[in-house]
Amino acid sequence: MDSSFIVHRSSFGEKRLLVVALDGATFDLIRPLAGRGELPCIAAIIARGHDALLLSTVPAITPPAWSSFATGAPPEEHGVFGFNYPDARDYSLRLTVASDLQRPTLWRRLTRRGFRVLLLDVPFTFPPEPVNGCLIAGFPLPSAGLFVYPPDLAGRLESAGIACVRHPVEMPDPATTDFLLWLDKFLDERLSIFRHLSAQNPWQFAMIGTMVLDWAQHALWRYFDRRFVFASEPEAPERRGTLSAIYRRVDRFVADLLEIAGKETDVLLVSDHGFGATLHYDWISEALAQAGLLFWRRGGRKLAATAGAAALKAVRSSPRLQRLGKRWLGDTKTARTWARRARAYSQIDWERTRVFPAGDYHLNLYVNSRSRFARGIVADGADYEKVTGDAMAALETFRPPHHNQPLVRRLIRYEGGARKLPTRVPDLSLELNTLPMPVESKSVAPMAGICGFHSPEGILVSSATDLLGSDRPAKMEITELAPAILRYFSILSRDDEPPAPRSPSEPLSPEQSAAVLDSLRHLGYLD
């Protein structure tokens, strides 16, 4: 028998770990709020335990980051780079789901060792995989089809009088009071599920997720970050108050989860990325277009682009127009919408484009290579090398208008095309500098609803100083957590990794896939 993995039966059944997955949570908000006594539960865990920055994946997007948490592997090993990827036949965007993972998840490995698990709303767990316990899949989810394991779980909860709706992909506007009312009810419902399942199916590893901080920050960050022009708008103090209230509500949710889990339970609070200033996705396309690598179709759309760009330029250069306030903002939005539509993904000219961004905030880039895409124009070998090098040089040197800093902070070359990998694997992935919008130029505001963007620095808070080992680093990589949690459960090696499930228990229909992509578009994840 291979002695490199040993389950210490003496500890089996005694240890209990609760992981709370707070998508997008950042110390930039937690520290000041906790300092003012507004997050009593999280502050208490930090005070008696340990906290560290948790560094995200490149790109710092929800699916690859949570997949790296779940598998302990970087994106090039687990194979998930974003919400979607371009189809090799017609460039249409295809949805990535958890069954695309090429490495087994933490819960699959715990299941294999006989540990009992409970997963509720953990992001990127659809379609649900079989576990030794219960799994209610998290965002993103289609609006129909199985989202729980065991398959009768939702029905069982409903017949016990407990609402078990699927994690929503839409919600009220976080700037309105409706949001807080909705959140209150939603978190209470999730708490009822956790309470019921904990009583019925005692667990050793539980993980509960929520997307609310991520969604609220995408909408409200611009009022929080004082470098944004929006932070001095009349409505800003109220919006900042709403964001604080959302954090306070999440703190209470964590407190309630801990109470249900019991005093002896160890706790980790984890986020997949932090938050920072805006991302203007158009800049990525702009850098590629300026280098002659990306082209849009000519024709009617070009006229719209020219008109839109001219209107935008006029507004940008005119202080008088800028003083026109709300009305001006409306006009600028129209101009921007027109300009953006003309440069949409659907308008890319595949006959001339050599490198293009696809979906997911444009952070994954693909070489339009002949061996990979039906209408590819870049040959393998020297041509591929030259195009990739040109794209890297263009992106590394590009500075957005009004900024002195480069747009790109880190660039990873995955060479998916050169290695003939599935089109899920991009050729390049980007990490951007978090650039604020300069005060004088409201007109470069990004897409509706997306005014704050992910930063690579997520959070890690553990309830005990030695929970993840004896050293207490100030920074950890998100890939380090799965091995640390396995060690916590005395699982000491990866030698007997079970295979990753290769096909979903119930494959997504084209309609389901389209519905999820639509909802992602609605949330502003895609253009």
Ligand SMILES: [Zn+2]
């Ligand atoms: Zn996220």
